[in-house]
Amino acid sequence: MKILVCISNVPDTTTKVTFTEGNTRFNNAGVQYIINPYDELSLTRALELTEAQGGTVTVINVGLVDTEANIRKALAIGAHEAIRINAKPVDAYYVAEQIAEVAINGGYDIVMTGRESIDYNSGQVCGLLAEMLGWPGINVITKIDIDGGKAICERDIDGGKEKVSCSLPCVISAQKELTEPRIPNMRGIMAARTKPLQVLEPTSNQAHTKVSVYELPPAKSSCKMIDPANAGQLIDLLHNESKVI
Amino acid sequence: MENIKRSNKQDNFQAPDFYQLDDLFSDEHKLIRDSIRQWVKQEVSPIIEDCCQQNYFPQHIVKSMGEVGLFGPQLPAEYGCGGLDYIAYGLMMQELERGDSGMRSTASVQGSLVMYPIYKFGSEEQKHKYLPKLAKGEMLGCFGLTEPDHGSDPSSMVTNFKDDGDHVILNGAKMWISNSPFADIAVVWAKNEQGIIQGIIVERGMEGFSTPETHGKWSLRASATGELVFDNVRVPKANIFPGVTGLKGPLTCLNSARYGISWGAIGAAMDCFDSAKRYSMERQQFGRPIGGFQLQQKKLAEMLTEITKAQLVCWRLGHLMNEGKATPAQISLAKRNNVDMALHIAREARQIHGGMGITGEYPIMRHMMNLESVITYEGTHDIHLLILGMEITGENAFV
Secondary structure: OOOEEEEEEEEOOOOOOOOOOOOOEEEEOOOOEEEEEHHHHHHHHHHHHHHHOOEEEEEEOOOHHHHHHHHHHHHHOOOOOOEOOOOOOOHHHHHHEEEHHHHHHHHEEEEEEEOOOOOOOOOOHHHHHHHHOOOOOOEEEEEEEEEEEEEEEEEEEOOEEEEEEEEOOOEEEEOOHHHOOOOOOOHHHHHHOOOOOEEEOOOOOOOOOOOOOOOOOOOOOOHHHOHHHHHHHHHHHHHHHHHOO | OOOOOOOOOOOOHHHHHOOOHHHHOOOOHHHHHHHHHHHHHHHHHHHHHHHHHHOOOOOOOHHHHHOOOOOOOOOOOOOOOOOHHHHHHHHHHHHHHHOHHHHHHHHHHHHHHHHHHHHOOOOHHHHHHHHHHHHHOOOEEEEEOOOOOOOOHHHHHOOOEEOEEEEEEEEEEEEEEEEEOOOOOOEEEEEEOOEEEEEEEEEEEOOOOEEEEEEEEOOOOOOEEEEEEEEEEEEHHEEEEOOOOOHOOOOOOOOHHHHHHHHHHHHHHHHHHHHHHHHHHHHEEEEEEEOOOOOHHHHHHHHHHHHHHHHHHHHHHHHHHHHOOOOHHHHHHHHHHHHHHHHHHHHHHHOOOHHHHOOOOHHHHHHHHHHHHHHHOOOOHHHHHHOOOOOOOOOOOOO
C-alpha cells in the first residue's frame, strides 16, 4: 500500500499574529512553524496502516526551502520518503494542483490530508484533490481501516456517527479523533538524516486568488455587568450595540 | 501507579530565548529539544507533582524514556544508542529537568554514569551485553562511588574485592545511589587487593548484593535513591572494566554527567521563571498585576539575565565537548554556576508566587527542593569551587 500524506507548514498555535505591507502579508518574523496538527494525525494513521499491512508513506509539502525542518520532522516520525514542491502555497487550489500531479504519477492508493490547515482554515484541499484526481473523497474522518481494497471510514454527524466506505484509490481528510500524534524519538531523528527528500518544481505558477487585505478581529472590550433583574437591558445591548440579535 | 493522580492542568511552558539562541542551534537540535519538551508535557508533567507528593518513583517511565531515546543519546548508534552530539544531549537534559530534576537524574545516571563507562572502559562483550538494553530502558542501571564515610574524597573508599579464581569477592557499601532500589545492574568502583580503584558491573540477583531504599528525602522525591550493600558478593572477573584503573575512571563519568546537569539546571530555572512570569501577570494586587511593580520586575529581570548567561555558557561548553576540548574545570564552572543560578531563581520565583508558591499547584517548591540535591551531588558547590581554584592558582586546596 502506498500512501501520500500532505503536510502544511503552519505557524505555531501560540503565535501572535501581525501583518506587514499595508496588512497584505502575514508577518512571519520570529514565528515558529509546525506541521499542521490535523496533517500530523493523517501521517500517524498512515504509519499505523502501513505498519499493520505493509507499504510506504510519502509526505508531500508545497513550500519553499524553509519548510524542510518540518519535512524532516515528518521523516523522523516515520515517513519513508518526502517530496517538496518548491513553491509558495498561495491558495488551496494551487496546492491541490501541485499535489494532484504527484498523486497521479506516483501510483498511490490513498492520499491523506488534514481536515483544514490551522492558519487559513480553508478545508478545501481534500475535496479539490478528489475532484482533480477523479477519486472518491471522504472528508473529516475520525476512523479509517483498509479491508479488501476498500477504505472504511467513520465521520461524526449531528447526534451520531456515519460509516462510509469507498474503493481505492481515494482521498481522505483527518479529524481530531483519528489517532494520537507520535513524538519523534532519537532513532527516528537520526534515521531522518538519510531518508530521501525529493524537490520538484511546481507545474504551474498561476495563483487563482489574491489576498486584498488582512484584518485582526476587534480587540476584546471590557465586560459589562448587568443586574439579573434588568434582562431588558441585556436584550437592548445585544440588539443595538453588539448587533448580534 | 494506580494511586498516582493524573493532573488535568495544561502544561503551558514556554522557554525564554532572549538572545535568540535558537539561531545557533541546527534544525535537528531544535527538533530534538522540541520532541523531548513535548514528551515531558505528555509523560512527566501530568504525574510529577503527585509522584513527588507521594515520594513515588514512576518506574513505568523508564521504558518510555528508552523509547524516546533519553538514555545514552551521545553514545554510538552501533550499540543501540542515539549517536547524537553533546549539544543534543544537553538540550535533552534541559528539557527533562524542566519537567523534574529527579527524572533528569534517572536519565543522567543511566546515560552518563552507567552506559558511558561501559562504552568507554568496558569490553566488547560488556558493551554488546548491556548497552542496547540500557538504551531501550529494558534495563535500569546505577552508579556506586560515594560511600557512607567517603563522599567528596572518593579515593579513600573502602569497598574492595579479592581474587577468587574466575571471580572476585566484593565487600563494602555505597550510599546516596540514584536508581539503586530498581536497578538491574550497578557500575561499582572498588579497590582491588593492590588498593587500585577498578570498575565492576554487579547484577541484581547476585548472592550477597542488596539495595535498600533511602527513605525520608525532601528532595528528588520522584526518583529512587538507596544504598548498595555487598556482602561477599561473587562477581565474575569478566564483569571488571578492562579499560581503566584509578580514580580517572569514575571522574571521567562524572564529567559527562556534570555536563548534563549544567544544562538540566537551566531547564529547572526556565520552568520557575516561566511560572513566575505567568503568575505575576495574573495575580492582581492593589488593582493591577503584581508584574507591574518594580520589585517583581527586578526579580524577573535578574532571572532572565542569569538564564541567558547560563544558556550561553552551555552552548559554548557543548561545542567544546563535541570537539573533545572541554576541561574538567570548565565543566565544574558550568555545573557550579548553573545549579546555583537555578536554586536562586527557584527561591525568587517562590517569593513572586507568594503563598501559592509553597503548594503543589505550582512547580516552584518541588524544583527548589530538588535543586538542593543537585547542588550537592556530582561534586558539591564547594568542591567545584576548589577545582576552579586549583585551575587558577595551581595550588591544591583539597588537602
